Amino acid sequence: MxxxxxxxxxxxxxxxxxxxxxxxxxxxxxxxxxxxxxxxxxxxxxxxxxxxxxxxxxxxxxxxxxxxxxxxxxxxxxxxxxxxxxxxxxxxxxxxxxxxxxxxxxxxxxxxxxxxxxxxxxxxxxxxxxxxxxxxxxxxxxxxxAFGTSPAEIADDELDRLSARELEVMRLIARGYSYKEVAKELFISIKTVETHVSAVLRKLQLSSRHELTKWAAERRLL
Incomplete structure (x- = not known):
């Protein structure tokens, strides 16, 4: 409990x-x-x-x-x-x-x-x-x-929705980093990482880390 x-x-x-x-x-x-x-x-x-x-x-x-x-x-x-x-x-x-x-x-x-x-x-x-x-x-x-598709066109307005910090967090999360690892890598708190991830998912209209990883892989953003 x-x-x-x-x-x-x-x-x-x-x-x-x-x-x-x-x-x-x-x-x-x-x-x-x-x-x-x-x-x-x-x-x-x-x-x-x-x-x-x-x-x-x-x-x-x-x-x-x-x-x-x-x-x-x-x-x-x-x-x-x-x-x-x-x-x-x-x-x-x-x-x-x-x-x-x-x-x-x-x-x-x-x-x-x-x-x-x-x-x-x-x-x-x-x-x-x-x-x-x-x-x-x-x-x-x-x-x-092994599974990446051919590079897709990146819509400028999609990336423009993300701040520089959100883009950094997105790339690390999509690579499989845990929130703790992202926080350590970027010298920010875990709570801040959670906030950025929530913002990224909302702005890109995605619902999970899995969808985020797929989204980033298709655009060769990793």
């Missing part, structure tokens, strides 16, 4: 990784907003547990034993009927472009590396559950290179 007496949202999550020690450490690091309802260490077990638990988000390692050898990508493919209600967030030691692109093509909503903190992973889970696409900053370029 928060100070106002309102229950905080809890996101149901399944953790998939072939290292038991890592799964245990990850579960201990996730904050109280995350409710781990299942875990698995192989492709086959992951598909079964996901089908049984129907989680909101699956934290999914890219390289897994079992199945037909397709790892995390195979888990997503075999769980395709659930993609409307279950989102997949890849969590891996690998930052190879081919790994990132493979799981995103399969249907994952994001990809973060295991170097980030428990708090950052928790935030990423919440964002994915809310419909955002989440990437570690340096990985976003792989996705844009």
């Amino acid at each position: 928060n100070e106002a007496g309102t229950a905080l949202r809890s996101v149901r999550v399944v953790v998939v990784d072939d290292h038991t020690i890592f799964r245990s450490g990850l579960k201990a690091d996730l904050d109280s907003r995350i409710d781990v309802v299942g875990e698995a260490g192989t492709v086959d077990d992951a598909v079964r547990v996901i089908a049984e638990q129907r989680p909101e988000v699956v934290l999914l390692d890219v390289h897994l034993p079992g199945g037909l050898g397709g790892g995390g990508r195979e888990v997503i493919t075999k769980s395709a009927p659930l993609l409307g209600t279950t989102s997949f967030l890849a969590l891996s030691v690998s930052d190879a472009a081919e790994d990132v692109v493979a799981v995103i093509r399969a249907g994952a909503r994001g990809y973060v590396t295991k170097t980030i903190s428990g708090a950052e992973i928790s935030d990423a889970v919440i964002r994915v559950a809310d419909g955002d696409a989440v990437f570690s900053p340096r990985l976003a370029g792989f996705v844009l290179d």
Whole structure:
């Protein structure tokens, strides 16, 4: 419960990784907003547990034993009927472009590396559950290179609606930076970042970070 007496949202999550020690450490690091309802260490077990638990988000390692050898990508493919209600967030030691692109093509909503903190992973889970696409900053370029469309004409009046600071914030958010990372990069408060993001979404008539990322990618503004 928060100070106002309102229950905080809890996101149901399944953790998939072939290292038991890592799964245990990850579960201990996730904050109280995350409710781990299942875990698995192989492709086959992951598909079964996901089908049984129907989680909101699956934290999914890219390289897994079992199945037909397709790892995390195979888990997503075999769980395709659930993609409307279950989102997949890849969590891996690998930052190879081919790994990132493979799981995103399969249907994952994001990809973060295991170097980030428990708090950052928790935030990423919440964002994915809310419909955002989440990437570690340096990985976003792989996705844009693989999925970006041909450069679109940029309407001057669209960009003219944004202040210089709003444009800076928009670019960082679209690249996958968290509010905290944007605040640190631009030497402003998190509250100020939130204010700028709200203004950008309103001015561009967008409803989410996911739409903002797509908008920026189509115009090659990243």
